[in-house]
Amino acid sequence: MSVVSVETRDNLAIITIDNPPVNALSQAVRAGIVSALDEAEGAGAEAVVLHCAGRTFVAGADIREFGKSLKPPWLPEVIARIEACDGPVVAALHGTTLGGGLELALGCHYRIAVPTARVGFPEVNLGLIPGAGGTQRLPRLVGAERALDVMISGKPANAAEAARAGIVDRLAESGNLLDEAMNFARELVAGGEPPRLIRDLSVEPVDPDFFSEYRKRIAPKTRGLMSPERIVRCVEASLHVPIDQALKEEREHFFECMASPQSSALRHLFFAERQAVKPPPGVSASAEVPEMRRIAVIGAGTMGAGIAYSCLGAGFEVTVLDNDEAGLARGQKTIEGLYKGGVARGKVSREKAADGLGRLTTSQDYAAVGGVDLVIEAVFESMAIKQEVFARLDRVCGPDTILATNTSTLDVDRIAAATDRPGKVIGTHFFSPAHIMRLVEIVRGAETEDSVIVAGLPLAKRLRKVGVVVGNCFGFVGNRMLYGYGRESQLLLLEGAAPEQIDGALQDWGMAMGPHAVGDLAGLDVGYSVRRERTDLPDDPRFYRVADVLVEAGRLGRKTGKGMYLYESGSRAPIPDPEVAAWIASEAEALGVEQRAIGEREIVERCIYALIVEGARILEEGIASRSGDIDVVWVNGYGFPRYRGGPMHYADTIGVDKVYAKVCEFRNRFGPMYWEVPELLEDLARRGGKFADLKPAG
Numbered sequence: 001m002s003v004v005s006v007e008t009r010d011n012l013a014i015i016t017i018d019n020p021p022v023n024a025l026s027q028a029v030r031a032g033i034v035s036a037l038d039e040a041e042g043a044g045a046e047a048v049v050l051h052c053a054g055r056t057f058v059a060g061a062d063i064r065e066f067g068k069s070l071k072p073p074w075l076p077e078v079i080a081r082i083e084a085c086d087g088p089v090v091a092a093l094h095g096t097t098l099g100g101g102l103e104l105a106l107g108c109h110y111r112i113a114v115p116t117a118r119v120g121f122p123e124v125n126l127g128l129i130p131g132a133g134g135t136q137r138l139p140r141l142v143g144a145e146r147a148l149d150v151m152i153s154g155k156p157a158n159a160a161e162a163a164r165a166g167i168v169d170r171l172a173e174s175g176n177l178l179d180e181a182m183n184f185a186r187e188l189v190a191g192g193e194p195p196r197l198i199r200d201l202s203v204e205p206v207d208p209d210f211f212s213e214y215r216k217r218i219a220p221k222t223r224g225l226m227s228p229e230r231i232v233r234c235v236e237a238s239l240h241v242p243i244d245q246a247l248k249e250e251r252e253h254f255f256e257c258m259a260s261p262q263s264s265a266l267r268h269l270f271f272a273e274r275q276a277v278k279p280p281p282g283v284s285a286s287a288e289v290p291e292m293r294r295i296a297v298i299g300a301g302t303m304g305a306g307i308a309y310s311c312l313g314a315g316f317e318v319t320v321l322d323n324d325e326a327g328l329a330r331g332q333k334t335i336e337g338l339y340k341g342g343v344a345r346g347k348v349s350r351e352k353a354a355d356g357l358g359r360l361t362t363s364q365d366y367a368a369v370g371g372v373d374l375v376i377e378a379v380f381e382s383m384a385i386k387q388e389v390f391a392r393l394d395r396v397c398g399p400d401t402i403l404a405t406n407t408s409t410l411d412v413d414r415i416a417a418a419t420d421r422p423g424k425v426i427g428t429h430f431f432s433p434a435h436i437m438r439l440v441e442i443v444r445g446a447e448t449e450d451s452v453i454v455a456g457l458p459l460a461k462r463l464r465k466v467g468v469v470v471g472n473c474f475g476f477v478g479n480r481m482l483y484g485y486g487r488e489s490q491l492l493l494l495e496g497a498a499p500e501q502i503d504g505a506l507q508d509w510g511m512a513m514g515p516h517a518v519g520d521l522a523g524l525d526v527g528y529s530v531r532r533e534r535t536d537l538p539d540d541p542r543f544y545r546v547a548d549v550l551v552e553a554g555r556l557g558r559k560t561g562k563g564m565y566l567y568e569s570g571s572r573a574p575i576p577d578p579e580v581a582a583w584i585a586s587e588a589e590a591l592g593v594e595q596r597a598i599g600e601r602e603i604v605e606r607c608i609y610a611l612i613v614e615g616a617r618i619l620e621e622g623i624a625s626r627s628g629d630i631d632v633v634w635v636n637g638y639g640f641p642r643y644r645g646g647p648m649h650y651a652d653t654i655g656v657d658k659v660y661a662k663v664c665e666f667r668n669r670f671g672p673m674y675w676e677v678p679e680l681l682e683d684l685a686r687r688g689g690k691f692a693d694l695k696p697a698g
C-alpha cells in the first residue's frame, strides 16, 4: 500500500499521506509527495489539498532514519516543489503537526486546522534544529521572538494560538476537515489570488540588542546544550541574510547538530522511553489488563498526598486512608493546596480542580477501600508497618484488587508474603515530589502476575509518568545505583574535596544538582535511617561517615537550616560551612585517610563510573532488562543530564573499553571492595561492544 496517494476531484487534487503511526516523513513519503504533485499538475489540478490519514498530520521527519545514510528527495526539496506549484496548496492539519511536518505545512501556501490540532517544533528535545526552513519561515510569519520561543521551548501551540499567530489561516469547525480544506482551496482558486509564499515575506525588525538579551534569557534553561544557540543564529540570519543563503546555513547547523553526541543521546532517550513502557521480555504483553477506576492511597503524608493528587489528575476516584486523624487532615490540605497552586499558576482550570476534589474521599476505616481496583501504599518506610498494612488490605479488598507498595528500598517479596495474594502485589516506586517527578519504578516481585505488571505500564502513562519495570533487589535500579554515586561523593570528602567542589564539578558536568545539595534537600536523616535498616553494609568505617556524623550532630539538611551546608532562613542557597570542613578533616585524620588536592575529572569519573559499574551489575542480574531502561530511570528520577543520554548510553559514548580501563585503575588504586569489575563490562570492553547492543534479558 502506497504511503502517499493522490486523487482528483473536479479541479482539485487531494494528496493523502498514510504512513502510520504518525505519518513521519520517511524517504518514501518525501518521494511520494513529489510524484503526487507532478501527477496533480499533469492532471491539470488548479489547487492541491495535502492531508494525512490516521491520527495526525505529519509529526516530523522519520527519526529512525537519522544517523543512517539519508536518501533524496530531501525535505527542503519537497518544500521547494510545493512552493513551485502554480496553484495554491492547502495543508489540512489535525493531531500534532510537528517538526518537519510543520515545515512541510509552512511550505504550503495556506493551512487549515481542526480546533484540537497542535503545531510545534520539538527538534530541540532531540538536540536538533528545524532543518528544512522552519528557522526561516516561522519568523517571517510570527516574528523573531515568538518564533524563538516556539523553537527553543520545543512546546507545541494549540490551533487557536496558531491561528492567532498566523501560523494557521483558518480553523475547520464543521468536523469534516477535508471538506473544509477543499472548500478553502476552491475559494482561493475562485479568488484568483497568486500563491502566497512565506519565503517571500520579511521578518519584522528587532531592537539591536534583542538577540544578546534573548541569549541571556534562555541561558539558565539551555545550559550545556548545543542546538538552542544554533536556532538563535539561524533566526538572526533570517533578518540579515538572503533566504537561500540562510537556508543553506540552517542546513549546515542541522547536520552539525545531528552529528553531535548530544543529539545521539537525546534520540536514544526518545526511543528508550518508548521502549521502557513496553512489557519487558518474558512478560506476556497479551496478559489481560484489569480496568482501573478506583484507587486507594494508604498514608496521607507527602508522598501519599502527591500520589493521590496525580491519580485525581488522571481522572481516577481516589480514597486516601490514614490511621492518624490529624495526618489525614494534613494530607487533604496538601491535595487541596496542590490544586489551589495549580489554578493560581494557570496549570489547572477551576473546573478541573473542583472535579478532582469531587472525586476525593478520605477515611480512617479500611472498609472504605474494600471496592477499589488498586491500592497504593505509601506509609512509613518500615517493613513491619508495611506488612501489617498489607495484611489488613488483603482481608478487606476484593480478590482481584492490585496491592502496590511505594517502598523505595524494602523487599517487595517480603511485603507480598504478608498477603494471600502475592501475585497481585507489585512495587510502584514514585519519586518525590510524586506529583512532579515523571519516573515510576514498577517493581516485579517473584510472584507478581504478568497482568499486574502489564497493568502498571498504562497506569504510569495515564499518570503522565514514565514507568520502568525493574526487578526486586535493595534499591531496585535507581537507588541501588545511587549508593555507589553517593559513596564516592562521601569518600571524596574524606580524601580532601570540599562539598562545594564535588557538587560544582558534577553540576558543571551536567547533573541538575550536586549530591551533597541533594542530600541536604532530601534530608540526611532519610539515608541515615535506611543505612541503619541495612544488614549488608560494607565493612568500611569510611562508608557515609561524614553524613552519619552530621545526622548525629542534628544537622539534617535544609529542614534544620544546616546539613552539609548552611542555609540562611528562607534561602535555599547552600553555604559552605567551615565547621563541616573541620569535622571532615578530623574524621579523615581519625580514619587515617590522607587528604590531597583532587581534580574535577577524578570527581566526575569516580561518581559517574560508579553508576555505570552498578548498572552493569544490574543488567548481569536481570534487575533491568534493557540498558536503556537504566538510562530512563536516571534521567527521569535523578537529574542525570538528558543530553548525555543516561549512564549506560554515556558509557557507550565514551567507549566501554575506556570505562573498563578506568574502572580497572580505580580497582587497583582503591581496592576491589567497591571497584570489582563486572564481567559484563569486561566482556563488552574486550569485544568492543556497547550496552545498547545487549539483547534484552527475558
Ligand code: T1G
Residues within 6 Å of the ligand: 021, 022, 024, 059, 060, 061, 062, 063, 064, 075, 096, 098, 099, 100, 101, 103, 122, 123, 126, 128, 129, 130, 131, 132, 134, 271, 274, 275
Ligand atoms: N519518527 C519515527 N517514529 C516516531 C516519530 C518520528 N518522528 N514520532 C513518533 N514515532 C513513533 C514512536 O517511536 C512510537 O513507536 C510511535 O511512533 C508512537 O509514538 C526535519 C529534523 C507525535 C506527539 O520530535 O512527539 O522533524 O514505540 O508513543 O504518545 O526539521 O510521538 O509504537 O514503535 O510517542 O501518541 C520532529 C516526536 C522530528 C515528534 C505522538 N518530531 N514524536 O505521541 O505516541 S525531527 C518529533 C512525538 C524533525 C525536521 C526535524 C510523539 C507524538 P512505537 P508515541 P504518542
